[in-house]
Amino acid sequence: MTQRPGEAQLPHLFKPGRIGKFATRNLIKYGACCVSNYNGRDGTVTPRELARMRVIANTGCGIITNQGAYPDPRGEGKAYFRQVAIFDDRFLPEFELIARYIHDGGALAIQQILHAGRYGGIDLGYCVQPSVVPQTLPHFRPPREMTKDDIRLCIREHAEAARRSIKAGFDGTEVTSFMGYLLANFNSKFTNQRSDEYGGSTRNRGRFMRELIDGMKQATPDHPVIIRLNGAELMDNWGGNDEDECFELMGQAVECGVDMISVTVGWQEAPESSIGRDIPPGHWNYLAARAKKSFPGTLIAFGNRLPDPGMANDCIARGEFDYWEVCRPLLADPEMVHKVAEGRQEEVRRCIGSLNCLSRLFRDLPYTCTMNPALGHEVEPEYAVTPATVRKKVMVIGAGPAGMECALTAAKRGHSVTVFEKSDRIGGSLLGYATHDLARPDDLLSVIRHYEVMARKLGVEVRLGTEANAKLMRSLLHQFDACVVAAGAGIDLDHYDRLEGRERLVDALDVARGRAQAGKRVVVLGGGKVGLVVAESLRKRGAEVAIVEEDKRLAGDVMPSFKWRHSAWVEELEIRTFLSARATRITAEGVHVASAKGETFVPADTVIAAGPRKSNQSLFRDFEWMIDELHGCGDALMPRGLDAAIQEGYRLGVRI
């Protein structure tokens, strides 16, 4: 096959590899980063899952790992509501299909076996662990200690699951300790407090892992066994393993002849982030480099918070690891590897690390992706981008994420699309949010850059500095067949009608977009995401900031996986908060705040309104009798956030 232009630019990533007797076409491993939750409650694989796996099989990776299946009929290893099972031959037909899809796509097929241990037993009233160490998060089940008979049975079930995977056509198997599953529970001195031969010293704690690897290798002697192990647990504070102990355990796995170690970071209950948006890409690379240096004869795969193919190529070139393990970026853009190989890297939709996927899993929902609205809907033709039967001239009002998503999707279907944006940039509210984001603005700005690139490539005309109103519409009468109102939402200033001194209020979105300046002492009315982002940013820049929130807690409209981050920032930045409180009067000197505790005066030179948002819907009325089709999407329908904006824009784009 001829080398594609991007492959020459990233020669290390795209060079062929080998694991055991199996060759791989490149050094990219699709990692089973989390389960999809698309399957039956009894562990059976569904058509929805099969359709998703057909897409994954064609991502262009050298190795593809199928999501973790639990190996025991009791369900003690089952971590997720709709996790797939592999404890019986009755599951084989669907696994055979998946293995075939992966092979047809040109990749090596690996089946992950996932016994969740401390995080398992989702359908049961308990979980199993080496010792009874209570949970630190109530989402998980109370623990039971495994007996030696339980341990022997568990190892046998893993070996049988491995044998069954190979029987289904997979080339190898993988067992995972990520993120704090059973294997990690035995390895860690936090959860392994046994006094028998499976507990105590690092050597003893590693016994379960050694027996497990041995059992799987005996069951599948001609096939690679991969193990995912923590380079760092991030549980040191709870008495978990330090990094030296983690690497000692990796050494034991190497002794047992594992074919590849996938280095991972963190446990589910770790008190700090490991893969979220606030962790800079490349932050954990040192762990992979240490593993490679310590075990040069063993293949090392790595990918935690390493979303960029260029960085991965450089790491491989420097000998820091052998395979780039990537998952979430391929959920965001299943075409990523092909785009990179073809030299179209600027077209890649980046994973922005919002962790919408994980937030949903821990609420027993199927995972979806903020950036990829088609994920999880591959089985539904209604979600596919298909040529439009009737090619239309479409006008989109608003160049925020909802409008741009709709515009690009409609353009891909053959419609002629023009976007009207009153400001001078694409991005809508996201631009202001990104500008003030404390986590990693570049992730959010990448969304905007993607829209700019794709609008150019797809020939979508974007008329910046053009406000859509009835007058404009009259001048465009009969030039367009359809209009999409994606005009977003603004702060609902009517909410403050009865507030004395309301004329002194400054709109939070104006502050966010740089249209208004805040002073040195600021009170923000509203502790939702708009108020928080503005407050945190102003505080970071040196202002004294207080937040007044009517609800009893902050971050009510923030994605669940990010609420804690805002709470932590508010504390770290020492932002004063008034909860279950409201402003009663604004003066030139400050704000009077009332709560159940009484009234407080907070000095301020700027008072920012960041309370409820209100959809910009007036255009629906204005345009109703001026155009054939009139649609709406995103915050213009109801103020929500980036995820809803992108999903809705896409859904309208594939339908219009």
Next chain:
Amino acid sequence: MAVPLEVPDSPGRAAAGTGARRDDHRIVEPFFSVAAWQAWADRHRAAFDALAPGTRIGQVRRGDAARAGGELLVIEATEDGPRVRLERYAGMARCNAHLLFVGPDAAWRELLAAGPGAARRLTRERKLHLYVMKSRTELEAARLDEFLDRLALVHPKH
């Protein structure tokens, strides 16, 4: 009301209560003073009023938790307000509480000097470790879910 317990000594003993320092293993006054903590709980009664009667919050010193033996201070919500008692700690498996806080002596001193609100900060700062000893349903019935939610201690953070 100090209840003598046979517990091993450790540096810093007596700082969070009324107990006097003694040598090695012998009958000693406990680290946690029931009287001091009862007064503390009474002072901050409002913080416990939201809890369902029968809800038990346990406190254990870090050293005692490590060796699975020592003192367990229990604050139990009752119809008449919080009641504090000292029990023998015999490891997590046998600990009858809804939540169990484990921390170094300094953290207990700090909490005693401040109020229950400081538990949130100490937990966030990882000076106090919190274990959930009951199922989520039981914690909800005990009306502890909001407390945990505010600490962002329900779902994984990643």
